[in-house]
Amino acid sequence: MEKRSLASDGQVTERSPKKLKRDTEDGHEIDEIVVLPSTPLPQEEDEGTSDVVDDTSDDRTYGLKETDAGITEYISTHSGFKGILKKRYSDFMVNERSKDGIIVRVTDVKEPKNIMQTESEIGDVDEFISEEDQNKLQELLEDEDKDGSVSIIVEDLDKDARTKIHQSVRQFFQGLESQTVEKNGQKVIEVVKATNKGRNRKDRSRWPKNCPNHCCFVLYKENIETMNAINLLARLLRIPHHVFSFAGTKDKRGITVQEVTAYRVPATKLYGLNKKLKNIKLSNFRYVKDALRLGDLSGNHFTIVIRNVEGNDSDIESAMTSLQNTGFINYYGMQRFGTTAIANFRIGRAILCSEWQEAIDLILKPRKGESEDMLAAREHWWQTRDPKTSLDLMKNAKAYSIEYMLLKGLNKNGNEDNIVKALSGIPKQTRLMYVHSYQSYIWNCMTSRRITEFGLKPVIGDLMQCKDANKKDDIIEVTEENINKCSIYDIVLPMPGFASIYPKNKVGEWYAEMLSKDGLDINNMSHSVKDYSLSGSYRKIVVQPEECTWNMYLYDEETVPLTLSDLDLLEGKSPAVSLPDGKLKALKVAFTLPTSCYATMAIREIMKQDTSKSHQCSLMKKNHQTEM
Numbered sequence: 276m277e278k279r280s281l282a283s284d285g286q287v288t289e290r291s292p293k294k295l296k297r298d299t300e301d302g303h304e305i306d307e308i309v310v311l312p313s314t315p316l317p318q319e320e321d322e323g324t325s326d327v328v329d330d331t332s333d334d335r336t337y338g339l340k341e342t343d344a345g346i347t348e349y350i351s352t353h354s355g356f357k358g359i360l361k362k363r364y365s366d367f368m369v370n371e372r373s374k375d376g377i378i379v380r381v382t383d384v385k386e387p388k389n390i391m392q393t394e395s396e397i398g399d400v401d402e403f404i405s406e407e408d409q410n411k412l413q414e415l416l417e418d419e420d421k422d423g424s425v426s427i428i429v430e431d432l433d434k435d436a437r438t439k440i441h442q443s444v445r446q447f448f449q450g451l452e453s454q455t456v457e458k459n460g461q462k463v464i465e466v467v468k469a470t471n472k473g474r475n476r477k478d479r480s481r482w483p484k485n486c487p488n489h490c491c492f493v494l495y496k497e498n499i500e501t502m503n504a505i506n507l508l509a510r511l512l513r514i515p516h517h518v519f520s521f522a523g524t525k526d527k528r529g530i531t532v533q534e535v536t537a538y539r540v541p542a543t544k545l546y547g548l549n550k551k552l553k554n555i556k557l558s559n560f561r562y563v564k565d566a567l568r569l570g571d572l573s574g575n576h577f578t579i580v581i582r583n584v585e586g587n588d589s590d591i592e593s594a595m596t597s598l599q600n601t602g603f604i605n606y607y608g609m610q611r612f613g614t615t616a617i618a619n620f621r622i623g624r625a626i627l628c629s630e631w632q633e634a635i636d637l638i639l640k641p642r643k644g645e646s647e648d649m650l651a652a653r654e655h656w657w658q659t660r661d662p663k664t665s666l667d668l669m670k671n672a673k674a675y676s677i678e679y680m681l682l683k684g685l686n687k688n689g690n691e692d693n694i695v696k697a698l699s700g701i702p703k704q705t706r707l708m709y710v711h712s713y714q715s716y717i718w719n720c721m722t723s724r725r726i727t728e729f730g731l732k733p734v735i736g737d738l739m740q741c742k743d744a745n746k747k748d749d750i751i752e753v754t755e756e757n758i759n760k761c762s763i764y765d766i767v768l769p770m771p772g773f774a775s776i777y778p779k780n781k782v783g784e785w786y787a788e789m790l791s792k793d794g795l796d797i798n799n800m801s802h803s804v805k806d807y808s809l810s811g812s813y814r815k816i817v818v819q820p821e822e823c824t825w826n827m828y829l830y831d832e833e834t835v836p837l838t839l840s841d842l843d844l845l846e847g848k849s850p851a852v853s854l855p856d857g858k859l860k861a862l863k864v865a866f867t868l869p870t871s872c873y874a875t876m877a878i879r880e881i882m883k884q885d886t887s888k889s890h891q892c893s894l895m896k897k898n899h900q901t902e903m
Contacts, residue, residue, distance in 0.1 A: 338616040339609060340887045341879070345719030346606045348726045350817065351597040355883025356586025358862065360875070364498040365836060366580035367529035369874075371522065372573050372867060379534050381495050381841035387542035387560040390486050400447045403439045412448050412466060416515050426463040429455065440464055449514045482539050487562040489520075489536040492545055495841060497554040500527040502704070504555055505535070511548055512540065522572040523870065526610060530840050536566045556842060576822070576867045577874040580837045581882070584860040588827060591862060594881040595825045598866075602764070602819035603880035604722065607715035608873030609887045615642050623713030626706070626807055628794045631694045634709070638681055638701075649678065662686040677701055695804060703806060710807055714770040717789060721768055722816050725782050731763045731817065736780025738813065739765040750776055750813055763817050772811020773800040820866035820877055829857025837861055 341347070361367050371379040400409065404427070411425045429437050437455055444453045444466055452469040455462065482488070496504050501524040509516040518538045525531035537545065542560035549557055584591070613619040617637055625634035641653040648669050656665040662685035669679055684700020698706065733739070733753050739761050741749040753761060768782070769775040771790060777783035777797070787797040802808040828837055828851060836843075837851045864881075868874060875886040 338614055338888075339612055339618055341609065341885045343618065344607070344609060344612045344620075345716055345723055346609075346876075346879075347723045348604060349880060349883060350604055350726065350731055351594070351601060351880055351883075353593045353597055353881075353883075354590060355594065355881070356584060356590055357884065358581040358584040358586075358882060360579070360581055360878055360882075360886060361528050362582045363580075363834065363836075364528045365530055365840065366582065366838070367526065367874075368578040368838060368840060369525050369529055369531040369533075370576045370578075370841075371525075371531075371533040372576055373522075373534065374571055374573050376573055378576050378867075379493060379532055381493055381532060381556065381558050381845065383560075384556070384558045384845065386546055389541065389543045390483050390562070391481070391541050391543070400443050403436070403443045404447075412444070412451060413510060413513065415466065415468065416448060416450055416509075416513065421468055423468065425466045426458060427466065428461060429464050430462045437464060447513045449512075450518070487564045488539055489563050489566050490540050490542050490545060491534055491536045491561050491563045491567070492542065492557050493532060493559040494521075494535045495530070495532050495556040495558065496525075497530050497840075498528060499554060501525050501531075501533070503527075507552075507555070508545075508548060508557075511551060512544060514540065520566040520568065522567050523569060523575075525575075532841055534567060536563065538566060570870065572870055574821075574867055574869045574872070575874075576865070578838050578863070578865045579874060579878060581862045581864070581878065582833075582837075582859070584862050591825075591827065591881075595823070595864065598820065598877060598881050599823040600819075602817050603877045604726065605815055605818045605872060606719050606722065606876045606879075608875045610873070610875075611712055611715045613712070614888045615644075617642065618716075619709050619712035620716035623709035623711070623716075624793050624795075626698075626710055627713060627802065629803065631698060635681065635685070635694075635698060639678060649676075652678065652682070656682070677705060706806065710809060714772070714809065714811075717771055717786070718768060718814060720789065721782060721785055724785055725768065725816065728781070733758055733761050733763065733766055734780060736778050736783070737766050738769070738776065738778050740767055740813065740815070752779055764815065764819065766817070767813040767815050770809075770812045770814065771795070771797070771800060772809045775800070775811030775813075814871070818869065818872055820868055823864070823866040825862060825864045826853075828853045828861045828863060830854055830859050830861060831857050833859070837863055 373379060404412070408425065408427050415423050415425050427440060429440065432440075441453050441455075441464065444451055444464075448466075450469055451466050453464050453466045456465050457463075458465065494501075494504065499507075501521065505519045505521070506516050508519065518540060519535055520538075521533060521535045523533070525533055542562075545557050546560065611619070617640055622634050622637045625631075625637060639653055639656050641650060641657050643650070645653075652665045652668040655668055656662070659665070662682045666679070666682045666686060669676075669682070680700045680702070681698070684697040687700070688694070688697040735753060735755060735758065737753040738750050739753055741751050750767065751757075753766075769777055769786075771786065777786050790797045800809065800811070830837065830851070831854060835851065839848055839850055864878070866874075866877065868877070879886045
C-alpha cells in the first residue's frame with residue numbers, strides 16, 4: 276500500500292472554460308472565466324475536452340478519492356482485506372446517542388394524544404387558494420429574505436371568501452400573516468412573513484398553556500439526507516424548515532435514527548404525515564422545554580455490514596482486534612467533501628478568500644451523471660450566465676436543491692453590489708458546509724503529515740486536551756514536564772480559525788505554509804462576512820471505538836438482509852443466520868463513536884481499502900461483471 280505525506284507543496288491550476296463573450300452577474304462584460312484555486316485539486320479530464328466534469332469514467336465513477344481529501348495513512352499493521360461497503364443502503368445503520376448516553380431507537384409507533392383545543396378547521400386549502408398561489412406562499416416561507424411578499428388578487432371575492440383565504444394562510448402556512456389591502460387599484464390579500472411579535476401572539480393564543488413548546492420525536496429514515504427529510508416535512512406541513520431542530524446530520528445512504536424537535540407543532544400533525552411518507556417514519560412523540568441544538572448528542576452507534584469479503588477469518592479477527600485495542604485515525608470522512616470531482620473544499624476556499632464569482636461558478640459548473648434538466652440548466656448557465664433562463668430549464672428539479680436556490684438568488688440579486696447576497700440564497704447551513712469542508716481538508720492533510728513524520732507518540736509542542744474534568748475544553752501544550760502524562764489519544768490538531776492555537780513545532784509551520792498557498796493568512800482568519808468568520812476548533816487525531824463487536828456470516832443471496840432495523844425488530848422479523856455452506860462471506864460490525872467521528876474511517880482502518888464512493892462503485896461494478 277503506497278503512502279504519501281501531504282505538505283501542500285504542489286499547486287494545481289484548473290484550465291479555463293471555453294472562451295466566450297458574456298455578461299457576468301456583476302454587470303461587467305468579460306471574455307472568459309479564470310479559476311485559480313491553489314489547493315491540490317482532484318484530477319479532472321485532460322486539456323481540450325468538454326467543460327463538463329465527467330464523473331462517470333471507470334476510474335472516477337463519482338469523483339473524489341480518499342487521497343484527494345488528504346486521507347493517506349493507516350496506524351495498524353495487519354494486511355487488510357477486500358469487501359464492499361454499503362452495497363445495500365440497509366447495510367449501514369446509525370442510531371444517535373443522546374447527551375445522556377442513551378441510544379435513540381424507534382420503540383413507540385402509536386398515535387399520540389391530541390393536546391390541541393378543538394378549533395375551527397376550514398377544510399382543504401385547494402378550495403380557497405389556487406395551486407399557483409400555494410407554490411408562491413411555500414417559496415415565501417422558504418425564502419431567507421424577510422421582506423418578501425405574495426399578493427393574491429381578491430377583487431371579485433366577497434368578505435366571507437376573503438376571510439377563508441386569511442384562515443387558510445394561518446392554518447396551512449404557519450409563519451405567514453396576511454391582510455387585505457389596495458394595490459395598483461386592485462383589492463388584494465398581501466401575505467408576508469410574520470413578525471416575531473405577531474407570530475408569538477398567535478402561538479400563545481393557540482398553544483396549550485401548560486404544554487412545553489417543542490415536540491420531540493424520533494426520525495427514522497432510509498436512503499435520504501437529513502436536511503432533505505426535514506425540508507420534506509416542512510413542505511408537507513407548510514411551515515418554515517427552521518421550525519425543526521436536530522443534534523446532527525446523518526448519512527444519506529443508510530438507515531438512520533435520530534431525535535428532532537419541532538417548535539409548537541402538535542404531535543398529531545407529525546404523526547399524520549406517516550401516511551404520506553415513504554422511507555421515513557416519525558415516532559416516540561413527547562413534549563420538551565428546549566429545542567435540540569447542533570452538537571446535543573454524545574455520539575452515534577453504528578451497525579455495518581461489509582459484503583463479498585475476501586480474506587481469511589484470522590486476518591479479519593486480527594483487523595477487528597486492532598480496531599478495538601488501537602483505534603483508527605480520526606479523519607474527516609468522504610461525506611464531508613462531496614461525491615463529484617468538484618470538491619466542497621474548493622468552494623469553501625473560494626468563499627474564505629472572498630472569491631465569490633469563483634465559488635458560484637464551482638457550484639454551478641456542469642458535470643455528468645445528473646438529471647437531464649439539471650445538466651441542461653448547468654450548461655446553459657455556463658454558456659450564458661443568465662440565471663433566469665437557466666432556472667426555466669430546471670422544470671423538474673427540486674425547489675430546495677442548492678443549484679435552484681443559488682440561481683434564484685442570482686436572478687434576484689445578481690449584480691456586483693449584491694453578489695454576496697445572491698450566494699446567500701443558499702441556506703446558511705449549506706454555505707457553512709463548504710467552509711467547514713475546507714477546514715476539514717486542511718485538518719486531514721496536517722494529520723496525515725503529522726503521523727507520517729512523528730508516528731503515534733506525543734512530541735514536544737503538540738497540543739492536547741486537558742484531562743481535568745473541570746477544564747475539559749482547555750487545550751494545553753505538550754512540554755517536557757507533561758509529555759509522560761499523555762498519549763496519542765490525548766493529542767489534538769486545530770481546525771483553522773481566528774481563535775485557534777497551533778502546535779509549537781513543525782506542524783504549526785505546515786499549517787501556515789498550506790494556508791498561505793491557498794491565499795489565507797494564518798494570523799488573520801477573520802472574515803468581512805460574519806457567517807464565514809470561523810473561530811476554529813480541535814479534534815483528536817486517533818480515536819478508539821466503544822462497544823465494539825463483530826460477527827462473520829456465510830450467505831448465498833446477494834440481497835439477503837444481514838441485520839435488522841428498528842422497524843424490523845418492532846415487526847418481529849427474525850435475525851439473519853449464517854449458512855454452513857454459504858458461497859459468500861460478510862462481516863457485520865457494531866460500535867459506538869464520539870460525536871463528529873466517521874464510521875467509514877474506522878472501516879477503512881480494518882480493510883485498508885479506499886472508502887470513497889468512486890472506489891466502492893468500481894468494486895460493485897467488477898463484482899457484477901464477475902457474476903455475469
